[in-house]
Amino acid sequence: MTASVLLAADNLGVHVGTRALLRDVSFSLRAGExxxxxxxxxxxxxxxxxxxxxxxxxxxxxxxxxxxxxxxxRADDARARRPRWGRTVALLPQEPSLALDPLMRIAPQLSETHELVRGAAFDQAEAAALHDLEAAGLAASARQYPWQLSGGMAQRAAAAVACAGGARILLADEPTKGLDALWRDHTVAMLQGVQRRGGCVVVITHDLRVAEALGGQLIVLCAGQVVERGDARTVLADPQHAFTRRLVAADPARWPRRAAAPASAGAPVLSAQGLSKGFGGKPLFDGVDLQIRAGDRFVVQGPSGTGKSTLGNVLLGLMPADRGVVRRAEGLHATAFQKLYQDPVASFAPQITLGQSLRDVAARHRCAWPAVLQHLSRMGVPHDLLARRPSQVSGGELQRVALARVLTVQPALVFADEPTSRLDPVSQQEAMAVLLDALDERGAALMLVTHDDDIADAVATQRWRLAAG
Structure with a gap:
């Protein structure tokens, strides 16, 4: 092992009991890789x-x-590496909720990292924090708490904190999920900046555009083992393994357009007139009129922080409008309007197994357990995952469980907030097909928030774009 190697893994594996979850992964990275x-x-x-x-x-x-x-x-000697957290190696986790302190405002969290990890003086740390927030488009959010940010804004804040310690080795887990094209490209540039400053980066992503833009080395994992590796652009252009070919073929840019139902096919499920909402004197949207009919696939897009999630929450009755009125179709139970959350971790009780959570929902809505298991199977969720708690499964696995849980309720309208951003392209395509098939069978409607224009092109019957204010 030469001194120029910044990060290396040799036969790295992860096991639970006698079962291998990850097998014999090896790689090495030098400065700039x-x-x-x-x-x-x-x-x-x-x-x-x-x-x-x-x-x-x-x-x-x-x-x-x-x-x-x-x-x-040794990989199992965690204490040997923990003193180097933040200074030598930093992790940007998949969920911003795991990276940000919910009880601290954004600017002090970032300032504290500059001061305590990087060693900056207090005044310098505060100035550096404000500079980082401005670069991330979050200058106006410096005094807000993480829970007051949109998913995309929280993602950018978490990335700023992860980089603030100046670590030369950055592990970034899905750093662009939930971001529009502008901020996705900004995040890619941020990762490339770590490389230019003499660091190295490991990026976990489901976005093939990110992999292609970064270049460098690429490893493809399937069922816990390496099935293909090589130069990123070469592998993506000419994949050799069957799984890699399937992964590339399932990119949303290649999805066929789903046939649209006639606009008159269903009765109105929900309508709004003159809807307005803002926070802290800042308007998010104003004077919104809309109608969603049974069978509609209503797609909402726009930059992070423009009110897409808030609009859905107001329509579902999860928060009040400042002005305007929302009308829901008569005869529908309140639980006929369901939400798929952008952050699946926040939508499950942390100390209860997934199986118990699903059994509680099935009992509450008088759904037979075999029907729940059928939804899980259609989502590709192994039934042995049900014995685990939410923190013990990946974000993508948890989102598929959340999709199955929503379908158990047999909704009339599903508000899906970036429901596939944590899924690989194959799972994205399969999960979206299962969701749409199930809603079509019931004549139910979908309100979908996505930053992915290709997904919007493939599924939308109506398409809205929100701009700031």
Missing amino acids: VLTLLGESGAGKSLLAQAVMGNLPAALRASGSVTLDGTTS
Whole structure:
């Protein structure tokens, strides 16, 4: 191992009991290099990053070895690497809720990282924090708490905190999920900036555009093992393994357009007149009139922070409008209007197994358990996942469980807030098809928030774009 190697893994594995979740992954990165990890949801990509950091859940065991900036330790010796967190190696986790302190405002969190990790003086740390927030388009949110930000804004804030310590090794888990094209490109530039400053980057992503833009090395994981590796652009242009070919073929840009139902096919499920909402004196949207009919696929797009999630929450009655009125079709129970959350971790009770959560929903809505299991099977969720808690599965796996849970309620309208952003392209296509098929069978409507123009093109019958204010 040469001194110029910044990060290396040798036969890295992750096990639960005698079962291998990740098998024999090896790589090395020098200054200025990047490695992108692609693969199915639940293939072990996030586990690899956690094993490198040394913060695996207690039930899991790492094997192999990890090298950080010339120092090699056993993968299961987490204490050897923890003193280097933030300064040598930093992790941007998949969920912003796991990276940001909900009780601290954004600017102080960032300032504290500059001061305590990087060693800046207090005044310098505050100035650096404000500079970082301005670069991330979050200057107006400096005094807000994480829970007051949109999903995309929280993602950018978490990225700023992860980079603030100046670590030369950055592990970024789905850093562009939930971001529009502008901020996706900004995040790619941020990662490339780490490389230019003499660092290296490991990026976990489901976005093939990000993998192509970054270039460098590429590893494709399937069922916990490497099935293909090589130069990123070469592999994406001419994949050799059957799974990689399937992954590339399932990119949303290649999805066929789903046939649209006639506009008059269904009765109105929900309508709004003169709807307005703002926060802190800042308007998000004003004077909105809309109607969603049974069978509609109503797609809402726009930059982060323009009120897409808020609009859905107001329509569902999860928060009040400032002005205007929302009318829901008569005869529908309140639970006929369901939401798929952008952050699936926040929508499950953390201390209850997924199986118990689903059984509670099935009992509440008098749904037979075999029907719930059928939804899970159609979503590609292994039934043994039900014995785990939400924190013990990947974000993509948890989102598929959330999709199955929503279908259990047999809704008349589903508000889906970036429901596929945590899924690999194959799972995205399969999950969206299952969701749309189930809604079509019931004549139910979908209100979909997505930053992906290709997904919008494939599924929309109506399409709205929100702008700031």
